[in-house]
Amino acid sequence: MSEWTAFTDDDAARWISVPAPDDDKYSRGVLGAITGSTSYPGAAVLSVQAAHRTGVGMVRYLGPRHPSELVLARRPEVVTADGRVQAWVIGSGIDEQALKPKRRARIIRALESGDPAVIDAGVLGLFAEHRLTAGGGGRTKSILTPHFSELVALLGRTGIDTDVDAVKQAPADWAVRAAEASGSVVLLKGNTTYIADPDGARLTVSGAPSWLATAGSGDVLGGVLGALVATHRDAIDADAGALAPLAATGALLHARAAELASAGGPIAALDVADALGSAIKSWLNSASH
Numbered sequence: 001m002s003e004w005t006a007f008t009d010d011d012a013a014r015w016i017s018v019p020a021p022d023d024d025k026y027s028r029g030v031l032g033a034i035t036g037s038t039s040y041p042g043a044a045v046l047s048v049q050a051a052h053r054t055g056v057g058m059v060r061y062l063g064p065r066h067p068s069e070l071v072l073a074r075r076p077e078v079v080t081a082d083g084r085v086q087a088w089v090i091g092s093g094i095d096e097q098a099l100k101p102k103r104r105a106r107i108i109r110a111l112e113s114g115d116p117a118v119i120d121a122g123v124l125g126l127f128a129e130h131r132l133t134a135g136g137g138g139r140t141k142s143i144l145t146p147h148f149s150e151l152v153a154l155l156g157r158t159g160i161d162t163d164v165d166a167v168k169q170a171p172a173d174w175a176v177r178a179a180e181a182s183g184s185v186v187l188l189k190g191n192t193t194y195i196a197d198p199d200g201a202r203l204t205v206s207g208a209p210s211w212l213a214t215a216g217s218g219d220v221l222g223g224v225l226g227a228l229v230a231t232h233r234d235a236i237d238a239d240a241g242a243l244a245p246l247a248a249t250g251a252l253l254h255a256r257a258a259e260l261a262s263a264g265g266p267i268a269a270l271d272v273a274d275a276l277g278s279a280i281k282s283w284l285n286s287a288s289h
C-alpha cells in the first residue's frame with residue numbers, strides 16, 4: 001500500500017507555468033470547455049473564469065446558446081468555435097440524462113481524442129461507461145473530480161457497489177479503488193482532498209476554509225485543473241505521472257484562493273475564481289523555484 005503525502009505550497013509552485021518571452025497563446029495551451037447547460041448555465045461561467053484566472057493561452061467554450069452568451073458576457077476573450085485544444089474540462093453543470101444527442105456525441109469525440117481531460121459531475125458516469133465499452137484497460141490521461149456521491153455513482157458504473165457512508169468512513173481507500181477501476185487520476189473532493197493515481201501516487205490537500213463548501217466551488221476547481229493540464233500538455237504526454245501533482249496543485253491553489261477571498265468570512269464560488277491570480281502571485285513571489 002502506497003503512503004499518502006501532504007502536498008505543499010513549494011511543491012505546487014513548481015507546477016505553475018509562467019509564459020516565456022517567446023510564448024504565444026497557442027504555445028501556452030488552449031483549453032476546451034464542455035461545461036454548463038441550459039439548466040446549469042452558471043457552471044460554464046465559473047469554469048471558464050477559473051481557467052482564465054489560473055492562466056491559459058485561450059479557452060474554447062463549446063455549449064448551448066444560453067450558457068455561451070453568459071460566458072461571452074463575462075469573458076469576451078473566449079472563443080466559441082470548435083478547434084484544436086491541448087486539454088479538456090468536461091461535465092461541470094451537465095446532467096447526463098438531459099444531454100442532447102449532438103452534445104453527447106461532441107463529448108464522446110473529446111473523450112476519444114486522446115487529449116488529457118478533467119472530467120466532472122454529469123460526465124463521470126459517461127466516461128466510465130465509454131471506457132468500458134471501448135474495451136478500456138490501461139491508464140488514461142484524465143483527472144476525475146467526484147464528490148462523495150458522484151464517486152459512488154462512478155464506481156457503480158464500473159460494477160463496484162458502495163454507498164456514501166462507506167466512502168465517508170474511508171475516503172482514501174475508495175479514491176484508490178476508483179483510480180484503479182478507472183485507470184485515471186481520481187481527485188476526491190471534500191475538506192481533505194484525496195488524489196490517487198492508478199500507478200501509485202497518493203497525495204492529500206487540506207487547509208481550505210470550510211466556507212468553500214458553497215455551490216459552484218467544484219465548477220471553479222474544474223476550470224483551475226483544466227488550465228493547469230492545458231499548460232502542461234507536453235509534460236503529460238511525456239509522463240502521465242505528471243497528472244497527480246497537477247491535480248494536487250489545482251486543489252491547493254483552489255484552497256489558497258478560497259483563503260484569500262474569505263479572510264475569515266463567507267465566500268461565493270466566483271470570489272474564489274477571482275482570487276486565483278493573487279494566490280498564484282504569492283506563490284511566484286515566495287517560490288524557491
Ligand SMILES: NC(=O)C1=CN([C@@H]2O[C@H](COP(=O)(O)OP(=O)(O)OC[C@H]3O[C@@H](n4cnc5c(N)ncnc54)[C@H](OP(=O)(O)O)[C@@H]3O)[C@@H](O)[C@H]2O)[C@@H](O)CC1
Binds near residue numbers: 042
Ligand atoms: N451555478 C451552477 O450552475 C451550479 C451548478 N452545479 C452543477 O449542478 C450539478 C449537480 O451537482 P450537485 O453536486 O449539486 O448535485 P448532485 O450531484 O445531483 O447531488 C446529488 C446528491 O448527492 C449528494 N451530495 C452532493 N454533494 C455531496 C457531497 N459533497 N458529499 C456527499 N454527498 C453529496 C446529495 O444527496 P444527500 O446527501 O442530500 O442525500 C445530493 O442531493 C452538477 O453538474 C454541478 O456541476 C453545482 O456546482 C452548483 C452550482
Ligand SMILES: Nc1ncnc2c1ncn2[C@@H]1O[C@H](COP(=O)(O)OP(=O)(O)O)[C@@H](O)[C@H]1O
Binds near residue numbers: 217
Ligand atoms: N467542508 C469543506 N471544507 C473545505 N472545502 C470543502 C468542504 N466541502 C467541500 N469543499 C470543497 O468545495 C468544492 C465543492 O465541489 P462540489 O461538491 O463539486 O460542489 P459544486 O457541485 O457545487 O461545485 C470541492 O473543491 C471541495 O473540496
